Structures are given as C-alpha cells and as structure tokens.
Amino acid sequence: MIRQVLDGRYLITKDLGKGGFGHTFIAEDTKRPGNPICVVKKLKPYRKDPAFVQKAQELFIREAETLEKLGEDSQIPRLLAHFEENKEFYLVQEFIAGNTLTKELQFGNKLTEAKVINLLLDLLEVLAFVHKNGVIHRDIKPENIIRRQSDQKLVLIDFGAVKEVTTLGQSGTIPIGTPGYIPHEQSAGNPKLSSDVYAVGKVALFALTGINPSLPSSLGFKQDNQGEIIWREHANVSDKLAAILDKMVRHDYRQRYSSAKEALQAVQGLQPKPKPHKKWLIGGIAVILVAIFGGILGKIFFSQSLSPYPRLPLNGKVVNGEIENGDRSENPLDKNLTDTYVFSGRQGQEISIEITSDAIDPGLILRDTEGNEIDRNEDIAPDNRNAHLQVILPENGTYFLTATSFDSELGSYQLRASLR
DSSP: OTTOEETTTEEEEEEEEEETTEEEEEEEETTSTTOOEEEEEEEOOSOOSHHHHHHHHHHHHHHHHHHHHHTTSTTSOOEEEEEEETTEEEEEEEOOOEEEGGGTOOTTOOOOHHHHHHHHHHHHHHHHHHHHTTOOOOOOSGGGEEEETTTOOEEEOOOGGGGHHHHTTOSSOOOOSOTTTOOHHHHTTOOOHHHHHHHHHHHHHHHHHOOOTTSOTTTSOEEOTTSOEEOGGGOOOOHHHHHHHHHHTOSSGGGSOSSHHHHHHHHHTTSOOOOOOHHHHHHHHHHHHHHHTTTHHHHHHHHHHHTTSOBOOOEEEEEEEEEOOSTTSOOSSTTOEEEEEEEEEOTTOEEEEEEEOSSSOEEEEEEOTTOOEEEEEOOOOTTOOEEEEEEEOOSSEEEEEEEEEGGGOOEEEEEEEEEO
C-alpha cells in the first residue's frame, strides 16, 4: 500500500507492521498544511457477506465514537478520522513521537522502586480516565505504552475493543489480549475493569524484576497452588508496594482493585506526607520577612543555607556546566566527578531533568533535604551522551541534583530541568 492514497487525502508512506487484527501504516495528511504525519490502522473483517459487513460496520462506528471520546485525554492518541473504503475499515489517529516501554523494560534490567511508582502513577492515571468512560482496554503491555518524547509522559495506544470488528463471526472464543498480561477471566471472554489493573500490575512486575511476564513459567514467574504469582524473591521492593502489586495481580478478579482509580489511590498513598519540622517554621518566618524587606533577607538566607551549590533553573532554561574537579561535593559514585545543584519543590510536583554532552558520559542523581537518594540515571553504555530523570517529589523541601561524569572524564555538559 506504500504511496497509496486513502480517502482522497492520506498518503501511505511507511508500513509499521501487520498483526492478527489488521495492518498499521504511517501516512501524510495531504489536506493539512505541512502534510503532518499520522497513523492509519486498517481493520479487516473476517468475512465479506453483506449481513456480516453491516454488523462489522455498526461495531466499527461504535468503537470509533469511543476512541473519539477517549482522545479528550492528552495521554491517549486523538482520533482524527474513520472511514470505510472497499468494504475495509480504517482509523486515523494522532502520531505519537517516542519509544514504547519495550525500550525501558528489558530482560534482566531492574528499575528502582521510585521509577516503578512513577510508572504506576502515570499509567493508572490515564487508565482511570478510560475506566471512567466505561471502556476496558484489554491489551495493556509494554508494546502498547509509548513514552512520549516531548514530555516523557506515558501514552496508551491500541485499544483492544476495536479488534472486535476483525474477530466478529470467527468460530470459538478468541480472547483479545497478550499471553502473560491477560488474566484468566479475560481469556474466558469475560473481561472486567480489574482485568486492565492486572495487566498494569504485570507491567510493574516486569519493571521491578526484569522478568518478562510472557516467558513460560520454567523461565519466568512461577505460581503457587492458588494460582498466585511468586515474584518477590526477584525484586528489591518495600512491603507496602509489594502488597499493592500482589493485590493488582490476584488470580481471582474479585480480590483485585476493582478499577484503575482504586489502584491509583493505593499507589498515591505510598507518597510520603511532609513532616512537621522546625525548619519549616523558620522558612515561614523567612518568607514573611522577605515580603517585608523586599527580598533582601531571603537572598541572605538562601545564600548562607545553600552555599556553595548553585540553584537549578526550573523553567527549562539550559544550564551550561563543566566537570573540572570533584571539589563541590562528596563523590556519590566511585571514580566519578560531580557538580551539584539545588532547588526547592513541593510534594506531588513532577520534575523532569535532562543532561547531554559531547564530551562525557553523564549521569544524574537526585537527593532529598537529608541527602537520601531518591532516584538516579547511571546508564553506562559506551558513548551514551545523555541521561534523563523524571520524578514525583515526595515532600516539600530542598532537593539536590548531582551531575556526574563516568570514568573520570572531564568536559562540558548541558542540563535542562522543568518542574510542574
């Protein structure tokens, strides 16, 4: 179909692949300024007889209306068009620039608990919107979750409900879903909202343990006599998060969280609440005095308490730095040189940090007021000249960001941070 024009406007330019439910392409919208690219999905019904095609058309229109409604959420691709051509059905959706979670979740690669919590918060938030609209995704897996390049948010794609159009009329029960991520009630053709919760839990287990749920039990997760997944021995995880994940992936759907909203509330409960401390009283007095004295006292206060660390701009402004020596702070990584920056944040805010360099292999470490490590990116792949952190801040206070250089390299870097 390459170079074919559909609906008089969508020029097919690239084949993204064919699955059991249809075919996906990249296309240019020739009737919009600049010919922006989009994703075209061809859904091919199983039979061609008129009665069947009419029923498939009804399902197709219904599901297109569902996708139109779901596209109101910024983390779900917008439906741009839907049409029928030569008795075949097409969906046109927004193109999302980024990589699927398959790039982040690799066999043997274990993410930190903080990163897994952030993943759960992001994914369950968009899924809660889906469930609020009475829709079950039915095929949540790393391949159907994109880390959007522009803001690092997770975007949910490929809603399984649309695949009913292509399976309509086939003999037997054809479950929609992927082995390893599909619970037993969904396999039996009776999906629930909690079936999606199960799949998200499996994605989180993959992230924590580095074990792909799709592997056979001889290589992957084993189960006990009740069908519950045995996984804790493969992860370094707190009891609180482990209990939440255990509930998300219960064999009996009635014992799981009933919806994404309920699971999201449980994960949000893991975020520590700010603790009363004398320093907050001092900070409050300082704020009042700053207002009274036009900021003079505030400048003195921060320059004394945060010296010698420079403040990190949080508006996306590029900070040009250079690793020359390790004098600024105690070395957080063996044989690494460091620069440290300081910033203030509030509980629940999300900070996104990127560092790039043409001279060094950089890394990032984020610490709280007490110096405890919250998260780090220390990808030491050869010639990897960038690193990224995205963290939900656990409490109000001062945070320290350390830019590091691997293998004692010296050189310049560019650092950019945004807080919202």
